Amino acid sequence: MPKRSKEDTEITIQTIMDAVVDQILTLGYDKMSYTTLSKQTGISRTGISHHFPKKQDFAIALDGRIFQIFVEKLDLDNGLAGFTSSWIAALDDEKFKATLRLLFHHIASSETTSEFAKRGIDRLYDLCLERYGEESQKELEWLLGKSLISLVR
Numbered sequence: 365m366p367k368r369s370k371e372d373t374e375i376t377i378q379t380i381m382d383a384v385v386d387q388i389l390t391l392g393y394d395k396m397s398y399t400t401l402s403k404q405t406g407i408s409r410t411g412i413s414h415h416f417p418k419k420q421d422f423a424i425a426l427d428g429r430i431f432q433i434f435v436e437k438l439d440l441d442n443g444l445a446g447f448t449s450s451w452i453a454a455l456d457d458e459k460f461k462a463t464l465r466l467l468f469h470h471i472a473s474s475e476t477t478s479e480f481a482k483r484g485i486d487r488l489y490d491l492c493l494e495r496y497g498e499e500s501q502k503e504l505e506w507l508l509g510k511s512l513i514s515l516v517r
Contacts, residue, residue, distance in 0.1 A: 377415055379405050384422045385429060389459045393423075393466045423470060423480040431487055434463040444496040444503060451507050455514045464511050 368376075383404045387396040396419075398409040405412070416422055423430070437460045439450035454460040470481035488508075492500035 376407060376411070380407060380412055380415060381422075381425060381429075384426060385433075388422075388426075388430070388466055389433070389462045392462055393469055396422075420470070420478060420480070423466060423478070427480055427483060430463055430466060431484060433459060435491070440491075440495060444492075444500050447492070447496065447500075448503055448507065452510070455511060461515060465515060468512060468515070 380401060383401050384396065387400060387404070391400065398412050398419075401407070401412050402409045416425070437450065437454040437457055439446040467481055467484050470478040471485075488504060489501065492504045496503075
C-alpha cells in the first residue's frame with residue numbers, strides 16, 4: 365500500500381477533529397467513543413486510534429478550539445457584571461455545558477490534572493485578571509462552583 369501524503373493525513377486528522385467537536389457538544393465527552401467517531405467519519409477505529417491513541421489526546425488536540433467555543437458564549441465587553449451574567453445565562457446552553465463537563469472531567473478523572481484542564485483554568489484566570497482585575501478571581505471561582513452544581517442538578 366502506498367504511503368499517504370502529508371495532506372491526506374492532515375485531512376484525515378481534521379475530519380476526526382471536526383467529528384470530535386461535534387460529538388463533545390452533542391453527545392458529551394463520556395459518550396463519544398472510537399466507535400461513534402468511526403461511524404460519523406467513515407474512518408476505521410484503528411485509523412482513528414493511530415492518530416489519537418488515548419481518548420485524552422482529543423482534548424489536548426482541541427484545546428484552543430474548545431476554549432474558543434466556551435468563550436464565544438460570554439460577554440467580555442461589559443465589565444465583570446456582564447461577564448458574570450452571561451456565564452449564568454450560558455449555563456442554559458447545552459454546548460456551553462458540554463465544554464464545562466469536558467473541563468471538569470479532565471480535572472477530576474486523573475490523579476494529576478491533565479494539561480488540557482490546567483491550561484483551560486489558567487486561561488480563564490488570565491482572561492479575568494487581564495480584563496477585570498484582581499476582584500474577578502473570586503467571581504470566577506464562584507462561577508466555576510455554581511457551574512459544577514448546575515451540572516449535577
